[in-house]
Amino acid sequence: MLALEFPPINEVIRWRDLFTSFNKISLIAVLAALIGSLIFILAARSDATKSPRGVRNLAEMIVEFVENNIVMQTIGRDGLRWTPFLTSLFIFIYLCNLPGIIPIFQMPATARMAIPLFLAVVVWLIYNVVGMISQGPVHYFKGIMFPPGVPKPIYLLLTPIELVSTIIIRPFSLAIRLFANMLAGHMLLVTFALLSEALFQATTKKFILVPMGILPMFMLLFLTLFEVLVGFLQAYIFTILTSVFIAGAMHPEH
Numbered sequence: 723m724l725a726l727e728f729p730p731i732n733e734v735i736r737w738r739d740l741f742t743s744f745n746k747i748s749l750i751a752v753l754a755a756l757i758g759s760l761i762f763i764l765a766a767r768s769d770a771t772k773s774p775r776g777v778r779n780l781a782e783m784i785v786e787f788v789e790n791n792i793v794m795q796t797i798g799r800d801g802l803r804w805t806p807f808l809t810s811l812f813i814f815i816y817l818c819n820l821p822g823i824i825p826i827f828q829m830p831a832t833a834r835m836a837i838p839l840f841l842a843v844v845v846w847l848i849y850n851v852v853g854m855i856s857q858g859p860v861h862y863f864k865g866i867m868f869p870p871g872v873p874k875p876i877y878l879l880l881t882p883i884e885l886v887s888t889i890i891i892r893p894f895s896l897a898i899r900l901f902a903n904m905l906a907g908h909m910l911l912v913t914f915a916l917l918s919e920a921l922f923q924a925t926t927k928k929f930i931l932v933p934m935g936i937l938p939m940f941m942l943l944f945l946t947l948f949e950v951l952v953g954f955l956q957a958y959i960f961t962i963l964t965s966v967f968i969a970g971a972m973h974p975e976h
Contacts, residue, residue, distance in 0.1 A: 750831035754817035758810065785809055788961070796965040797972065804968060807848075811841070812961040815900070819953030822908050823946050830953065833905040835897065838960075842897035845964045850889075853971030862971070892967070900960050907949045914942040 740749065765781035788809045793801045818837060821827035831837050853862040866888050867881045918939040 746827065746829060747831045747834050747837070750818060750821050750827060750829070751837060754814050754831065757817055758813040761813070784813060788812055792958075792962050792965050796962060797969040800972065801965065801969065804965070808961050808965055811845075811964060812957050815841070815960055816953055816957035819904055819956060820950070822904065822911070822953065823949050828911075830904045830908060832900050832956070833908045835901050838897040838900040839894075841900075841960070842893040845896065845967065846893040849964075849967040849971045852968055856972050896960065896963060900956050903952065903956050907945070907952050910945055911942065911949065914939075914945060918942055 740746070761777055761784075762781050765778040768776070768778040785805065789802065789805050792808055792812075793805055797804065815832065818831035820830070822830035822833065850862075856862075857865065867885050868877055869880070869884065872880060
């Protein structure tokens with residue numbers, strides 16, 4: 723009889739505090755911030771007169787990626803001043819996602835709702851403030867509630883939808899998209915890891931079960947590699963959506 727016992731969900735996504743109000747998720751977030759900062763501190767201290775290599779080359783690649791594939795594609799040249807913020811956001815999220823495949827941590831910090839929600843609230847504050855500064859508060863909220871080119875009777879239905887969507891739903895959807903994808907990946911890794919362990923334990927009793935133990939192990943390896951890509955994509959999606967929201971606030975439709 724195969725003994726496969728899934729641990730309580732509380733043990734899969736939570737840990738005891740390392741010390742008061744500081745657990746593994748907090749540690750991952752702090753390390754992500756420190757590592758991201760260290761990359762650019764070391765890059766700034768390297769000799770700029772020589773061809774970039776090592777940490778400086780990595781930092782320049784990240785900045786060029788964000789500029790060419792996020793800022794220029796959504797905001798345009800006017801948005802280059804947002805490159806530092808968007809680069810920091812991208813690196814922090816990716817470094818929070820990556821520990822999901824690291825043996826000691828085995829959990830992406832973004833698989834807990836607190837971090838995605840905090841980042842989404844920061845983004846929400848930024849693009850609303852940018853919109854009010856760029857357009858003026860009255861014109862900004864008028865543009866949200868009364869999009870141009872819409873028949874006036876439609877505003878009775880469209881205005882509350884647009885207002886709720888932009889002010890309330892948008893930050894939650896941004897947070898939930900990141901949280902749900904990273905949590906789902908984490909749960910899949912846990913499931914196949916437990917299945918592989920249970921089947922390999924069963925092979926000690928029945929040799930015929932060896933192939934059954936190898937299959938979930940290969941699936942676990944595949945999902946682990948896949949999570950590297952998912953972590954990158956989720957960081958990219960969160961950052962590019964942030965850039966789109968800022969672009970919409972800076973350049974309203976006419």
